Amino acid sequence: MIGRMASFTALDIFWAVAFLLLMVGGAFLFYRLARRSESDFFLAGRGLPWWLPASSVFSTHTATDTPMWITGVIYANGLRGLWYTFFTAWTAIGAFVSARIFRRSLAYTQAEWQTQRFGGLGAELLRGWMAGWQLFMNMFILGWVGIAMGKVCALAFGWPVWVGLVLPSLITAFYTLAAGYWGVVMGDFLQGIVAVFAIVLVSLVGVSAAGGPTGVTERIVALGQEWRLDAFAFTGWLDGDFPIVWWLTMLVISVLGGFGMGTSIDWYVEAQRIQSAKSVRDSTYGLWAGGAVTLIRNGFWAAGILAFFSMLPNIADAADYELGWFRLGFELLPTGLVGVFFGAILAIHFSTISSHLNLGALYFTRDLFQRYIRPDASEKRLVWVGRASTFVLLLGSFFYGLMMEEITRWLIFALWLMMAGVWLPNILQVVWWRFNAWGYLAGWMANLGVSWLVVWILPAFGVIPKLPDHLQFWLLLALGAVVFIPVTLLTKPEKMDKLVRYYVMTRPIGWWQPVHREAIRRGLIVDEEETPAQARPLIRRSWTPKQAEDWTREDWIAIILSPLVFAALMIGVTKILLLQPGGILLVAGAVVGTLLIYWVIDPKLRAVSVEYENQQARYVAELESRLRWQEVGGD
């Protein structure tokens, strides 16, 4: 019964330690590969099959504070709270659009991509700006997630919060320092398996403890709160605390955000996973599958948390009910499985900490040290700078975690607001050739001013009322556009040489006609329309690499179907677990949709990828021969 204290037996301690050794040892084994080069330390040599980035996408989307946050929104809002968690759906379109463009750019980081897309001083300023921003962001996220772990350890063991903050992060740093991204991604794979097992298990145990699916439903109906069982229980178009306009805003932000780069804070982490995949096809499937599993996870979590609510419906303090999922695990699981559950919590924590340690170090090493301080640094030196910056990030995260514990909740809010203000520029830089570095930089600068005005200063002085989050988003977007659109149009476009080189390399989607025509004029690409007319089937399943470079109806079928599949999976899984009508139909529809997407897009992705896979094979062969030379000749 929920409410009993958590207890650790010798068997629980054995399982927790066994998982710990498996995850840390498994990651540490890749020490030798990480020291080969900067590319290996930060991108695993760009040679990973899709399922490794996929497990890493899932693992990094599952942080220690994620169960608390999801528990909070489901406990407070019922199943409609699932739409808060749908922000992950940027991966639905992102897998088929931004992932392909970014992978083809070969940029290590989003900051580096800025200097490929834009040129001159503006591009360099953007790269420095973004690297500084990401250095801060990763340190901050490490502190935030570390504090969440401190609270979980306090709940489970009664430890002081700082012990849970410092100890697990130190263990993670051990293998991240040694094995770099190889350790991160291999650890994520093992940790992902453990985490999925625990999430499914605890949700099922929670539902069972509440009397099964019918027990959960009956308890909630008896409370007179049937609306909690309906993911579409909106309070009207504009009114109430859950209006349809809020839902539509969430859909726009998450789903259309997939056309851009950086529209979600998670993009920066996943960009590293996209680039570490061995081909465009692998990066697409890696991001798509990772996003899909994350949303299925949300479906499982929602059912478990609804069960928790049905048993304990009167918890008023958010800090208390946010620990609901952890309480289900610690208080309901039998002896032995509590240790497995704690092992899973460690897994969730390790994967997030290791990812952000390595990513923050990547931005410092690649975008600040190598670009602006020592451009001639050797591979060996870069790896050591990567290790040193990893360690400094770790120490910085302890500072943030301990000093800013009380205010991190609002800091997260502040950072999301900042992302809201640059949401549109992040899309425009991908889809519109005329958007330039000064416009993008102006978007960031404008957001600094307008977000303070909209969120704090104007409401404080009574100039405007305090607006709900979704209206703040649209207002920030409009006020930002008033600045960055004129700045873009009043400054020169990027130089055509720069644009043509970028266009030929990445073949972006959107409004690129002037650059496309110039690339044809220079003989760098051939317009398919200029080739002899061929009978084109409705769905083409045989592609040459050149044919596959254009955006065609096959891409648009994947782009449209993908978000629908994601939504059906998330809602369908919850409905099945609660035995609600329509659940099986939704999941079956999602499976059919997935197979259709694969059937339509896979031949094209294979054609796009073939040249890159060949280049990749040559690169790895060259690297191996150099490594052997170093080992024989000594360096």
Add this chain to the structure above:
Amino acid sequence: MDRGLVTLIGMSIAYVASLLGLGLAWWSWRKRHGKDDAS
């Protein structure tokens, strides 16, 4: 602590970090291109 004030503090720290990176890029650009060629 007031939500607005905390928002202000959080965003200021983030922007200071970004401006430091921007300053480093500017310094490097000036070093490479000379003080008279910054456009």
